[in-house]
Amino acid sequence: MNNFDFKNPTKIIFGKDTIEKVKEEIPADAKVLLLYGGGSIKKNGIYDQVKTALVDIDVTEFGGIPANPEYAKLMEALKVIKDESITYLLAVGGGSVIDGTKFLSAAAVYDGDTPWDILTKNIRTEKGMPFGTVLTLPATGSEMNSGAVITREETKEKLAMGGPGLFPEFSILDPQVITSIPERQLANGLTDAFTHVLEQYMTYPIGALLQDRFAESILQTLIEVAPTVLKDPTDYKAASNFMWSCTMALNGLIQKGVPTDWAVHAIGHELTALFGIDHARTLAVIAPSHYKFNFESKKEKLAQYGERVWNITEGSTDDKAYAAIEKTVAFFHKLGIDTKLSDYTKDYEGTAEKISERFTNRGWTGLGEHQSLSPDKVEEIVKMAY
Ligand code: NZQ
Ligand code: ZN
Secondary structure, three states: OOOOOOOOOOEEEOOOHHHHHHHHHOOOEEEEEEEOOOOHHHHOOOHHHHHHHHOOOOEEEEEOOOOEEEEEHHHHHHHHHHHOOOOOEEEEOHHHHHHHHHHHHHHHHOOOOOOOOOHHHHHHOOOOOOOOEEEEOOOOHHHOOOOEEEEHHHHOOOEEEEOHOOOOEEEEOOOHHHOOOOHHHHOOOOOOOHHHHHHHHHOOOOOOOHHHHHHHHHHHHHHHHHHHHHHHHOOOHHHHHHHHHHHHHHHHHHHOOOOOOHHHHHHHHHHHHHHHOOOOHHHHHHHHHHHHHHHHHHHHHHHHHHHHOOOOOOOHHHHHHHHHHHHHHHHHHHOOOOHHHOOOOOOOHHHHHHHHHHHHOOOOEEEEOOEEEOOOHHHHHHHHOO
């Protein structure tokens, strides 16, 4: 096992009817900016629950943050923060609203001229404006980590940012919120969380027995609850296990002491930036090709995953590893998630070259757990995913 430091300061408030506890977490004298997305919270009652809880607190609102939070829109919110002397941010939404809020937390204290530099120059935020979240969509783990991904339509870019100052102070996780989520987004959430675990697991053995078991148990739980989550999101047992699995998949715990990959995400983000494909679906497109392309260096973990998660007992290490990739693809298909780029766009020709060129220009010349995936290899992987 590798050496590691681990600190996660986010307070999690989990369970039924917990949204009203938001009032206990925000300082009474705060000037709050409540941030939300396209308005789903106004239809499903979450907005009312939050507003009722915050009746004694000074709250300004900013809605309309789109899926794949858009820089231009966030810059409007930044103006509100400055104009209204906001002191505390509250994200009520899924990964997009939470990520947008993290960007604002960083931008609010950033003293450069162009907040986009936070993304392009990899500026880590040591201390941002304090914020909390009310999670409405289990998927990204953003509610308990310090990363964010921001999109800029103007340049068709989607870039990551983060820093130790960008953990939410608290996150409220009421699994009942999933009852209003459309099936397509539930499938996205399951796929995103599943792939988060794979990114931190599908590398090479390093003797981290407990981390492997944590990772496998999250995968097993997602597989177990997926059919019920999709069929009946009012099933609280399934909903609560789904929600906690998504948070645990990307709150930092399972990546401690182990090598991590994240190439699937790096490539997938380009597909969202170029074609607007839902984040989770880009992962289902890239992961199978990535694992096939890097089969030799990943096959031991692929086989272990096949044995422990999919109960594949027959054959050699190679056989089990290959069967595990097939099982993963079948799982995505069962969720209703297509796994080829051509399923999403007719204009896929040239995508591989474009992504490889972008990575070269950004100096991303060695992705993956061995820092060995050069842009020409990325190009091959994307072509395999057509
Ligand atoms: O905009 P609203 O009205 O809120 O509707 C949203 C949106 O249309 C809807 N929704 C959310 N909660 C709902 C609901 N509809 C009904 N009932 C509810 N309770 O669902 C749609 C998608 O929401 P979004 O927040 O975009 O989804 P998700 O949570 O999957 O977030 C995706 C974003 O997170 C980034 C992705 O790149 C993408 O931009 N990621 C962030 C990560 C992180 N910070 O750690 C890691 C991930 O790998 C990912 O990259
Ligand atoms: Zn993801």
